[in-house]
Amino acid sequence: MNLICNLFSSIFPSLEGDGSQREREQKIDSSMRFAVLGLIKGSVFWLLVASLLGLIVSVKLISPTYLSEYAWLTYGKAYPAFWNALVYGWLFNAGLACVAWIIARLGGRPIGNSGVLIIATAAWNLAVFIGLFGIFRGDQTPYRMLEFPTYAAPFLFAAFIGIGIWILLAFKARAYRSSFASQWYALAGVFCFVWIFTVAQVMIFSLPAQGVFQSVVAAWFGGNLIGLVVAPFAFATIYYLIPKALGQHIIGYRQSGIAFWSWIFFSSAAGLASLVNGPFPAWVASVGVVASFGLFLPLSVFTMQFLTSLFASFSKIWDTVSVRYVFYGVVAFIVATVLTIIGSLREVQELTQFSQFADGVRYLFLVGFAGMAFTGMVYYILPRLLNKELPNSSLADLQFWMQGLGIFLIAVGMLSGGYAHGSLLNGSTADTIDILKATDSYLFLTALGFVIAAFGNFAYAVSFIWILLSPRTEKEKSAGLIEPAPELEYTHS
Amino acid sequence: MQDDQEQPHLPGVDASQASDESVLRVHAQIRRKRIEGSPIAFFTATALIIVFVFAWFYQRRYFAEYDSTSVLHDRQDIAAMEAYKNRPLEPEGPVVVDGGKVYTQQCVACHQGSGQGLAGAFPPLAGSEWVTGAPEISIKVLLAGLGGEIQVKGNTYNGAMPAFGAVLNDAEIAAVITYIRTEWDNDAGEVTADQVAAIRADIGSRGAWTAGELSEHF
Amino acid sequence: MNRGPFIFIGVLIIVSLSWAITLVKPIQEGGNLSPVGKGADRVPALLAGLAEQGREVYQEQGCVNCHTQQTLVIGSDLERGWGDRQSMPLDYIDQNVVFTGTNRVGPDLANVGERRTDADWHYLHFFNPQIVTPGSNMPPFTFLFEKRKIVGQSSDRALKLPAEFQDTIEEGYEYVPTRDADALVAYMLGLSQAYDIEEAPTPEKLAYK
Numbered sequence: 001m002n003l004i005c006n007l008f009s010s011i012f013p014s015l016e017g018d019g020s021q022r023e024r025e026q027k028i029d030s031s032m033r034f035a036v037l038g039l040i041k042g043s044v045f046w047l048l049v050a051s052l053l054g055l056i057v058s059v060k061l062i063s064p065t066y067l068s069e070y071a072w073l074t075y076g077k078a079y080p081a082f083w084n085a086l087v088y089g090w091l092f093n094a095g096l097a098c099v100a101w102i103i104a105r106l107g108g109r110p111i112g113n114s115g116v117l118i119i120a121t122a123a124w125n126l127a128v129f130i131g132l133f134g135i136f137r138g139d140q141t142p143y144r145m146l147e148f149p150t151y152a153a154p155f156l157f158a159a160f161i162g163i164g165i166w167i168l169l170a171f172k173a174r175a176y177r178s179s180f181a182s183q184w185y186a187l188a189g190v191f192c193f194v195w196i197f198t199v200a201q202v203m204i205f206s207l208p209a210q211g212v213f214q215s216v217v218a219a220w221f222g223g224n225l226i227g228l229v230v231a232p233f234a235f236a237t238i239y240y241l242i243p244k245a246l247g248q249h250i251i252g253y254r255q256s257g258i259a260f261w262s263w264i265f266f267s268s269a270a271g272l273a274s275l276v277n278g279p280f281p282a283w284v285a286s287v288g289v290v291a292s293f294g295l296f297l298p299l300s301v302f303t304m305q306f307l308t309s310l311f312a313s314f315s316k317i318w319d320t321v322s323v324r325y326v327f328y329g330v331v332a333f334i335v336a337t338v339l340t341i342i343g344s345l346r347e348v349q350e351l352t353q354f355s356q357f358a359d360g361v362r363y364l365f366l367v368g369f370a371g372m373a374f375t376g377m378v379y380y381i382l383p384r385l386l387n388k389e390l391p392n393s394s395l396a397d398l399q400f401w402m403q404g405l406g407i408f409l410i411a412v413g414m415l416s417g418g419y420a421h422g423s424l425l426n427g428s429t430a431d432t433i434d435i436l437k438a439t440d441s442y443l444f445l446t447a448l449g450f451v452i453a454a455f456g457n458f459a460y461a462v463s464f465i466w467i468l469l470s471p472r473t474e475k476e477k478s479a480g481l482i483e484p485a486p487e488l489e490y491t492h493s
Numbered sequence: 494m495q496d497d498q499e500q501p502h503l504p505g506v507d508a509s510q511a512s513d514e515s516v517l518r519v520h521a522q523i524r525r526k527r528i529e530g531s532p533i534a535f536f537t538a539t540a541l542i543i544v545f546v547f548a549w550f551y552q553r554r555y556f557a558e559y560d561s562t563s564v565l566h567d568r569q570d571i572a573a574m575e576a577y578k579n580r581p582l583e584p585e586g587p588v589v590v591d592g593g594k595v596y597t598q599q600c601v602a603c604h605q606g607s608g609q610g611l612a613g614a615f616p617p618l619a620g621s622e623w624v625t626g627a628p629e630i631s632i633k634v635l636l637a638g639l640g641g642e643i644q645v646k647g648n649t650y651n652g653a654m655p656a657f658g659a660v661l662n663d664a665e666i667a668a669v670i671t672y673i674r675t676e677w678d679n680d681a682g683e684v685t686a687d688q689v690a691a692i693r694a695d696i697g698s699r700g701a702w703t704a705g706e707l708s709e710h711f
Numbered sequence: 712m713n714r715g716p717f718i719f720i721g722v723l724i725i726v727s728l729s730w731a732i733t734l735v736k737p738i739q740e741g742g743n744l745s746p747v748g749k750g751a752d753r754v755p756a757l758l759a760g761l762a763e764q765g766r767e768v769y770q771e772q773g774c775v776n777c778h779t780q781q782t783l784v785i786g787s788d789l790e791r792g793w794g795d796r797q798s799m800p801l802d803y804i805d806q807n808v809v810f811t812g813t814n815r816v817g818p819d820l821a822n823v824g825e826r827r828t829d830a831d832w833h834y835l836h837f838f839n840p841q842i843v844t845p846g847s848n849m850p851p852f853t854f855l856f857e858k859r860k861i862v863g864q865s866s867d868r869a870l871k872l873p874a875e876f877q878d879t880i881e882e883g884y885e886y887v888p889t890r891d892a893d894a895l896v897a898y899m900l901g902l903s904q905a906y907d908i909e910e911a912p913t914p915e916k917l918a919y920k
Contacts, residue, residue, distance in 0.1 A: 021512055021514070025513070060850065061816070061848060062848070064840070064847070064848045064850040064851070065850065065851060068850040068851050068853070069854070071854040074772060074773065074850055074852070075773070075776065075777065075850055076772045076773025076774055076775075076777065077772070079773065079776045080773060080776060105513050106513050106516070108513060108514060135773075138771035138772070140770065140771070140773055141770070141808060142770055142773075142775040142808055142809070142810050142812070143808075144813055147773075168715065171715055172715060176514065176517050178517050178518070178521040179517070180517050180520055180521075181520070184718050187715055187722075188718060188722045191719055191722045191723065191726075192722060195723070195726050195727075195730075196726065199730055199734070203734065203738075208807060209734075209738050209742055210738070210742040210743060210744065210800075210803075211744075211800055211802075211803030211806055212800045212803045212809055212811060213734075213737065213742045213800075214808065215809055215811045216733075216734065216737065217734055220729075220730075220733060220734055224726075228726070240516075243511045243516045243519075244509060244510060244511055244513075244516065245507050245508075245509075245510060246510055247510025248510075249516075249519050249520065250520065250523075251533070252534075253520050253523040254523055254524055254527075254528065254531070254533075254534070255533055255534060255537050256524070257524070258537055261721065261725070264722055264725050264726070265725050268725055268726050268728075268729035269729045269733050274813060276566070277564075277566075277783045277784075277785045277786070278564070278781050278783065278798070278811060279564055279781050279797065279798040279799050279800050279803065279811065280564065280800070281560070281561040281562070281564065281737045281740075281741055281800075282555070282560075282563055282564050282565055282566035283555075283556045283557050283558075283559045283560065283561070283563075283566070283737075284561075284733050284737050285566070286551065286552070286555045286556050286557070286566055287556075287733050288733075289551065289555070290547070290551050290552065293547050293548070293551070294544045294548065296540055296543065296544055297537070297540045297541055297544045299540075300536055300537065300540040301533070301537050301540070304533045304536060304537075305533070308533075319503065319504070320504075320507050321503050321504075321507055323507070346555070346566070350785060350786060353786070354779060354812075354813065354815035355814075355815070356814070358813070359814070379507070383505070383506040383507075389504075389505025389506050390503075390505045390506070391505075393503035393504065393505060394503075396503060397503055425786075425787075425815060426786035426787060427786070427787065428787060429787050429790045429791050432817060432847075433845075433846040433847060436846065436847070436848055437846065481506065482506060482508075482509070483508055483509070484509075484512075485508075485509030485510065485511055485512040485513075485515075486510065486511065487511065487512060487515040488512070488516055488518075490523070561736070561737040561739075561741035561742075562740070562741045562800075564797060564799060564800070564912070565912060570912065570917050573916065573917045573918070573919050573920070574910070574912055574916055574917065574919075576919055576920065577919040578909070578910075580919065
């Protein structure tokens with residue numbers, strides 16, 4: 001009954017009584033300043049770790065003797081450490097920071113319990129640390145995105161439960177009954193991680209499924225981690241930033257419901273496509289292929305919504321730090337999802353399977369889309385949390401181009417190198433050493449991309465520390481640094 | 494415009510262009526408002542149809558009846574595997590029985606791998622006049638067994654050799670006799686399954702032979 | 712969609728559906744295979760004790776990040792001699808973690824024990840892949856060997872490097888495989904799916920009309 005009532009009456013309480021709109025926002029921001037800053041600090045730290053590991057990994061592929069005397073840093077350990085630091089360290093911290101802030105802001109009320117969030121953030125980062133330490137120690141498991149040793153899993157789970165509960169409480173405490181797409185995605189991401197992580201841990205490690213079915217569970221988890229957790233957080237960010245920073249409502253927002261449910265539906269099985277032709281039940285992989293193809297539906301809605309909304313205020317994109325990143329993220333999302341769809345088809349996988357192609361798509365999706373969207377959001381949040389301006393916008397400019405170029409080169413190197421590698425590997429009987437020689441130049445391209453991206457990430461870290469530590473100017477000491485926001489314009493004829 | 498040239502390219506703070514409350518309100522309005530002939534709704538519907546058509550044809554072709562034990566997805570391949578599984582078994586040609594194998598299974602315990610038997614208990618086969626003599630002797634002994642005293646290579650043995658007529662078929666008896674007649678420097682001829690079958694029919698069902706009955710073949 | 716529980720229940724239903732259909736159903740139907748035959752004829756063949764320990768080294772070192780353990784009937788795996796047939800779920804039922812893998816920076820290892828049967832080859836290969844496969848981008852696993860000063864007679868277990876690689880190690884020292892190296896080599900030699908499985912597709916069976 002409640003549900004129906006709420007569907008029909010979206011209440012917008014007038015909060016004029018408790019101060020101006022800007023003051024309310026400041027109260028919300030200050031209520032969670034410490035917690036969100038903690039998440040961002042964690043994300044920047046892990047971004048640096050991940051870019052260092054990525055650099056090492058890409059150099060090791062070209063020059064196998066590089067750092068080979070360290071038993072704890074062989075390619076077999078650095079590679080999973082890189083991906084896990086990237087996802088659990090950088091993307092989860094940054095994504096949760098963005099989502100927590102969005103939920104609080106859209107809720108319209110200062111949030112309590114920030115102690116829970118702080119403790120959970122600390123626990124999460126500790127868990128990531130334990131997990132990486134475990135990988136270096138030699139306790140990794142052989143499943144993609146589940147490499148963290150089993151003893152890190154309870155910490156990871158408990159910490160996420162803490163953050164998730166905080167987000168749920170913040171959503172429940174909202175002043176406005178109506179909800180926005182950002183909130184749906186934030187909640188969906190939180191629910192999904194708890195569910196898929198439990199399934200994976202139980203079905204692979206606690207009550208292990210027989211033989212190859214562990215790989216099936218791992219493929220399901222790996223796909224869902226990206227599609228049902230990281231991607232929703234990034235969608236939440238983009239849905240929020242376009243109206244907030246551009247003043248442009250989402251065009252075609254009416255279709256958001258379709259996009260949301262179809263994204264969750266198709267994503268939830270899309271990861272299984274990587275199992276084609278292997279010693280796995282063939283129809284399970286076929287479900288994965290169909291599910292990946294199904295992503296075409298939400299993809300077309302997202303593309304229309306995001307691109308038309310961005311292009312409607314095209315001139316503002318390049319002059320707004322955060323929207324620049326969102327723009328890059330949207331383009332990366334479209335390219336990566338198209339490649340996911342094409343790359344899942346059996347005819348294509350016959351050429352690209354087991355090559356770096358899938359890694360390239362994954363990298364583009366995770367870093368090019370989600371990572372860039374989160375970076376943009378962090379640049380939107382930081383001045384508001386700290387009441388400071390960006391100390392050096394040229395540095396932010398440099399960072400954008402470095403990261404953008406780096407991600408582009410890495411993606412191109414991995415995708416075209418993967419295609420060349422895969423078609424020689426699966427389509428010919430060429431010697432593996434000859435294949436390696438034929439794809440050498442792509443490996444160089446990828447390594448170059450990692451170098452450039454590392455510079456960009458370093459610039460990001462410098463920017464972040466700078467804004468954190470710089471003393472406030474006169475202007476920044478006043479409450480008027482950030483102008484009150486106007487009403488979102490919407491005229492429909 | 495003149496101002497823009499002098500300002501740094503990026504501002505220090507991205508201005509808020511919409512209040513949170515208005516973001517919620519406006520989008521809630523959009524969701525509730527039905528727009529006739531919206532191109533986005535049209536394209537969404539088209540995408541939905543494309544996805545369903547693809548899914549339908551793909552599952553017809555590749556889902557392989559949801560058989561969780563099959564690693565093949567293509568119906569042609571599955572049909573080929575099915576046909577292979579039900580292939581007519583090769584027509585039974587002349588079965589070649591390995592006499593040596595039968596010997597190790599049935600005979601080694603008494604007559605030993607060397608064919609020398611055990612002195613005083615089991616007579617030798619290697620160089621035995623009974624073995625290398627007429628093939629009928631061996632066939633008859635194998636089929637119905639042998640009892641009582643027998644002189645082999647100058648030694649007298651008194652034992653009971655069991656009958657193998659019910660245990661081994663004609664081909665196996667022929668193979669094992671051929672084996673003992675040609676192994677260990679024995680140099681007698683081969684025995685065929687037909688010969689065994691003829692004698693089997695001839696002697697019918699009977700008890701063990703005695704050495705005297707068999708000596709007629711010398 | 713204005714309430715949390717609505718989104719929660721919707722997402723829960725969708726993800727549970729995906730879980731039930733794509734994980735629970737196939738595991739119920741195909742996830743309780745038992746070995747066929749006994750003793751030496753057992754399918755799949757069992758690994759010996761030391762080789763079983765080698766699996767742990769394989770997992771520790773993250774070999775799975777560059778090497779798969781699955782041969783496919785599609786593609787050129789079989790033409791390369793990486794196997795004689797498609798790998799089947801039955802091949803993996805004794806393994807409590809499976810190394811099917813997703814990346815092939817290096818060759819597939821499902822049948823490496825069949826094509827590389829020389830233990831010395833493996834020892835040299837782990838010590839420095841350049842010795843036996845020049846141009847490879849596999850890292851050397853020198854740390855799996857113990858560096859010892861030669862006192863009097865050199866150990867008979869010490870690596871015998873070819874002449875042109877003799878000067879890559881310090882004069883007067885020798886490298887002796889550790890237990891990890893022994894286990895890993897035993898595992899490599901034991902890796903095999905060379906037994907026959909009636910249901911496993913091969914090109915000949917698929918060409919059957």
